[in-house]
Amino acid sequence: MNLRGGWALVRKSLFSYMAGRGFFWTLALGWMMGPLVYMFVWTTAARQGAAGGFAQGDFVLYYLCLILVNQFTYPVSNWTVGDIIRVGGFSAWLLRPLPPIYEAIATDVATKMVCMPFSLAVVAVLGLALRPSFAFSWPAALAFVLALLLAQALRFMLAYVLALVALWSQRADALLGLNDTFLFLLGGQVAPTALLPGVLQQVATVLPYRYMIGFPIELLMGRLSRAEMVVGFAWQVGWLAAAVLLHQFVWRRGIRRYAAVGG
Amino acid sequence: MKPHILVNDLCKVYRVPEREAGLRAAIGSLIHRRYRDVLAVDHITFTVQPGEIVGFIGPNGAGKTTTLKVLAGLLYPTGGEVRVDGCVPAERKPAFLRRISMVMGNKSQLPLENTVSDSFYVLGEIYRVPRDEFHRTLDELVDLMEIKDLLPKMPHDLSLGERMKCELIAALLHRPRVLFLDEPTLGLDVTMQFRLRRFVAEYNRRSQATVILTSHYMADVVSLCPRVVLIHQGRLLFDGDLTRLAEQMAPFKLIRLAVGNGSGQTVQDVLSGLAQPVTVIEQNERRYTLRVRRTDASPVTARLLNDLPLADITVEDPPIEAVIDQVYREGVNT
Amino acid sequence: MGYYVRLIRLFIQTSFQRETAFRANFAISLLNTALTLIAGLAGVTILFGQVKTIQGWTFPQALALVGVYLLVGALRDVCIGPSLESLGGLSGEVFGGAFDFTLLKPLPTQFLVSFRSWRLWALGDLLLSLVVLGVALARLGQALTLPGLAVFLVALLISMTIVYAVLLLLASCVFWYRGVPLAWIFDSLIQMGRYPVGIYPGWLRLLLTWVVPVGFITSVPAQALTGHVPALTLLGGAALALALLALASAFLRVSLRRYSSASS
Numbered sequence: 001m002n003l004r005g006g007w008a009l010v011r012k013s014l015f016s017y018m019a020g021r022g023f024f025w026t027l028a029l030g031w032m033m034g035p036l037v038y039m040f041v042w043t044t045a046a047r048q049g050a051a052g053g054f055a056q057g058d059f060v061l062y063y064l065c066l067i068l069v070n071q072f073t074y075p076v077s078n079w080t081v082g083d084i085i086r087v088g089g090f091s092a093w094l095l096r097p098l099p100p101i102y103e104a105i106a107t108d109v110a111t112k113m114v115c116m117p118f119s120l121a122v123v124a125v126l127g128l129a130l131r132p133s134f135a136f137s138w139p140a141a142l143a144f145v146l147a148l149l150l151a152q153a154l155r156f157m158l159a160y161v162l163a164l165v166a167l168w169s170q171r172a173d174a175l176l177g178l179n180d181t182f183l184f185l186l187g188g189q190v191a192p193t194a195l196l197p198g199v200l201q202q203v204a205t206v207l208p209y210r211y212m213i214g215f216p217i218e219l220l221m222g223r224l225s226r227a228e229m230v231v232g233f234a235w236q237v238g239w240l241a242a243a244v245l246l247h248q249f250v251w252r253r254g255i256r257r258y259a260a261v262g263g
Numbered sequence: 264m265k266p267h268i269l270v271n272d273l274c275k276v277y278r279v280p281e282r283e284a285g286l287r288a289a290i291g292s293l294i295h296r297r298y299r300d301v302l303a304v305d306h307i308t309f310t311v312q313p314g315e316i317v318g319f320i321g322p323n324g325a326g327k328t329t330t331l332k333v334l335a336g337l338l339y340p341t342g343g344e345v346r347v348d349g350c351v352p353a354e355r356k357p358a359f360l361r362r363i364s365m366v367m368g369n370k371s372q373l374p375l376e377n378t379v380s381d382s383f384y385v386l387g388e389i390y391r392v393p394r395d396e397f398h399r400t401l402d403e404l405v406d407l408m409e410i411k412d413l414l415p416k417m418p419h420d421l422s423l424g425e426r427m428k429c430e431l432i433a434a435l436l437h438r439p440r441v442l443f444l445d446e447p448t449l450g451l452d453v454t455m456q457f458r459l460r461r462f463v464a465e466y467n468r469r470s471q472a473t474v475i476l477t478s479h480y481m482a483d484v485v486s487l488c489p490r491v492v493l494i495h496q497g498r499l500l501f502d503g504d505l506t507r508l509a510e511q512m513a514p515f516k517l518i519r520l521a522v523g524n525g526s527g528q529t530v531q532d533v534l535s536g537l538a539q540p541v542t543v544i545e546q547n548e549r550r551y552t553l554r555v556r557r558t559d560a561s562p563v564t565a566r567l568l569n570d571l572p573l574a575d576i577t578v579e580d581p582p583i584e585a586v587i588d589q590v591y592r593e594g595v596n597t
Numbered sequence: 598m599g600y601y602v603r604l605i606r607l608f609i610q611t612s613f614q615r616e617t618a619f620r621a622n623f624a625i626s627l628l629n630t631a632l633t634l635i636a637g638l639a640g641v642t643i644l645f646g647q648v649k650t651i652q653g654w655t656f657p658q659a660l661a662l663v664g665v666y667l668l669v670g671a672l673r674d675v676c677i678g679p680s681l682e683s684l685g686g687l688s689g690e691v692f693g694g695a696f697d698f699t700l701l702k703p704l705p706t707q708f709l710v711s712f713r714s715w716r717l718w719a720l721g722d723l724l725l726s727l728v729v730l731g732v733a734l735a736r737l738g739q740a741l742t743l744p745g746l747a748v749f750l751v752a753l754l755i756s757m758t759i760v761y762a763v764l765l766l767l768a769s770c771v772f773w774y775r776g777v778p779l780a781w782i783f784d785s786l787i788q789m790g791r792y793p794v795g796i797y798p799g800w801l802r803l804l805l806t807w808v809v810p811v812g813f814i815t816s817v818p819a820q821a822l823t824g825h826v827p828a829l830t831l832l833g834g835a836a837l838a839l840a841l842l843a844l845a846s847a848f849l850r851v852s853l854r855r856y857s858s859a860s861s
Contacts, residue, residue, distance in 0.1 A: 357704070
């Protein structure tokens with residue numbers, strides 16, 4: 001675990017990103033748009049009364065949390081890794097004495113370090129303006145932090161693995177697009193997973209997407225029972241393990257193909 | 264004759280952001296950006312006659328490319344007056360743009376995924392070249408550059424040299440009266456550089472188009488440009504014949520000799536016996552490189568031939584790179 | 598002028614040749630179309646699974662709104678989107694330095710950067726959006742009358758003019774701040790037009806109708822199709838569209854002047 005190398009990479013990315021902070025804040029703003037729209041949609045829907053067990057205040061809280069959780073877990077490597085492979089810069093990563101995943105993690109961390117202050121500021125302002133009802137409890141908060149870290153790892157890993165497909169196929173973009181759509185539908189963005197109709201809700205419980213965004217938020221809001229929480233964590237850890245295994249497979253295959261073609 | 268290109272007291276100033284290294288400065292730059300004014304072009308004046316080929320030389324960042332871009336209308340001058348083919352370039356009138364063309368060494372205008380001939384056709388339409396004239400010009404240029412096989416291919420699949428050939432032709436399809444070449448031979452292999460130079464010379468001869476060329480390769484300048492303009496730190500230091508520059512800056516010649524077998528005096532003895540001052544620049548066993556004043560070159564050579572058993576002797580002008588390097592460092596002293 | 602029409606035809610041809618250079622593009626485009634459709638419809642369907650109306654809009658009406666959203670997106674993707682996008686972004690012209698070639702062409706820069714790239718696959722998206730609109734109308738039990746169609750087309754024209762003006766404004770920002778993610782910003786903004794603009798609180802609603810008129814872009818044509826649009830709204834919209842167009846063109850001119858004053 002080359003922490004020094006890793007931190008140097010983060011610093012490098014951080015400085016260049018801070019120079020282009022306008023770009024990143026614009027990005028962060030863009031990421032907020034979806035959740036904001038849905039916040040307004042659902043609070044309007046819940047005007048006459050709670051929709052699916054969520055009152056207006058609940059929706060506001062849910063989506064404000066979503067903005068932050070989405071920002072925290074957003075897989076920047078979605079874009080960066082695929083691009084680097086395409087323009088041929090991946091070879092430079094391979095030559096370093098650090099596995100390329102360090103570089104991906106470093107850009108991920110650096111991006112979030114630049115964007116997070118902005119997002120926090122915006123959410124703080126919105127929170128003060130809209131005043132969602134929030135009951136804080138330590139167990140919920142701790143569970144939230146744990147689930148959040150796992151969610152970040154899971155989302156990063158899956159996106160990184162899919163981006164690596166670019167090592168041998170030009171269709172990696174399509175996979176990422178598919179992944180994004182599933183995340184949008186089933187991850188708790190278009191609606192909290194509890195509000196998804198019938199079979200979609202069952203699918204959402206099984207697939208990893210809910211555990212990337214919706215699950216930590218549901219925990220924080222205290223909407224899950226003990227049993228549901230445990231099952232949720234089990235799914236989260238399970239999917240993370242699966243993603244790591246998938247990474248090993250994709251990496252080995254990808255590198256062989258990449259080296260064969262000559263990059 | 265009315266000058267084709269007229270540059271009078273041209274100035275160009277850039278504002279460049281600057282920042283020191285380190286975390287503190289990085290955060291500081293989030294709040295307040297600092298700028299510096301850079302004088303890229305400093306009161307440059309020159310004129311170019313129709314049909315001339317002029318080379319702009321100078322170290323990196325001297326202001327050559329900036330001047331070129333001002334002439335092409337891509338940059339607005341901060342001060343001074345510029346006229347190309349009777350027009351003010353900065354106005355970018357379509358009639359003006361149809362009469363000029365620019366080729367940039369490391370950038371290409373041909374889309375990567377359209378065939379070369381398709382791209383040529385589109386350019387012909389954009390520049391409103393009449394159909395038959397277009398075909399005539401295209402055939403002539405394709406022949407001259409020998410790229411017939413490349414026409415159905417895409418730049419994506421061509422080598423750098425082949426791509427550059429196509430770029431050059433693309434720039435000439437509309438028969439511009441002024442051609443700007445910004446480092447056109449950058450990154451090309453020796454054969455390709457040679458080909459390109461020959462092509463430009465031939466094109467200039469046939470069409471009498473005015474050519475302005477910037478290049479770091481002295482070979483480009485030496486073989487193509489009877490006239491050079493030397494720009495250094497934004498100022499025009501020299502405008503004229505390149506050989507005259509060499510004569511002015513470095514009024515000496517180099518004599519290289521290889522001493523053969525045979526008795527007689529040593530080289531040192533002969534040299535010390537000369538009336539003219541001679542400096543030994545290099546000595547490698549039996550090979551010597553001597554420096555003498557231009558005027559002394561003949562008598563010294565005669566004496567050496569007479570007094571020494573020479574296996575080989577050559578008399579050369581100093582390498583132009585050395586002259587230019589000296590100018591960059593010391594400036595021109597007229 | 599015939600010259601410009603001929604050039605547009607050439608640009609379409611060139612873009613088509615470029616697109617067909619990679620066979621994979623077709624399959625990927627198809628996939629993206631499908632995904633856009635699913636994402637667009639899913640939101641509305643899930644929403645109306647929980648409530649009966651939103652701000653007075655019924656499901657078919659909201660569906661029509663989604664249809665217009667998809668239609669506007671498709672029309673944008675056919676031409677002005679890809680053309681203007683090639684200016685900015687990290688792989689764009691300005692960042693890479695190839696913009697000089699665009700400036701050197703004897704064509705008005707605005708014309709060139711607005712119409713040079715066409716993405717014909719987007720016509721598939723267009724078709725699908727029309728299907729969605731058809732379904733919405735069918736659900737409403739409304740037939741499309743000729744005057745109704747005319748009003749719809751006028752509203753659509755106004756919307757597309759606004760879209761073009763906004764895209765041009767955003768694209769011109771690349772001369773001030775390189776690497777501006779143009780498509781990203783626009784897509785994020787127009788997200789807000791997916792749902793009836795009435796869901797937003799008062800001040801935001803006004804902003805979204807008259808300043809950054811995303812609400813206008815989608816809602817007005819949808820209303821023209823499913824209900825009624827007062828003539829005053831159309832007139833106001835037309836005035837807004839023309840004002841934005843003038844503003845955008847002026848901003849481009851100013852931005853170009855800035856580019857030519859600074860280093861490239």
